[in-house]
Amino acid sequence: MKQTRNTVARTTILEMIQQSPIAMSQPAIQHALDGLCDRVTIYRVLDRLSEEGKIHKIVNVNGVVNYAACNTCNHQHTHQHQHVHFSCRICNELTCLETVVPNFQLPEGFQQEETFFTISGVCNHCQSVADE
Ligand SMILES: [Zn+2]
């Protein structure tokens, strides 16, 4: 019984993140699920999906963790992408810029585990609204 409900939660959450053009925070996901599952379940599902390489975590400039879909990852690898995320100060939306990958090299003795690049500014949507 529990298994079935968790599977539904998992499928629903994954689809929601994959279909969203922007990264989603846990409260936003919970709100969109409209009571389908509790906070703990959502947290566990997000953690699992992240481990499986289906979604990745992004820490926004305000410290809030957001989640976005992975297009190139799978469970055999840790997350391979180092793309930049754009945080809009007007709409507060966080977007994956998958084609923007910074080039850097760490000094000897430093081992990279997780990488978070976040650029803040005004996104293309808010920019075009301002231009009108
Ligand atoms: Zn990934």
Ligand SMILES: [Zn+2]
């Ligand atoms: Zn914006």
Ligand SMILES: [Zn+2]
């Ligand atoms: Zn991303």
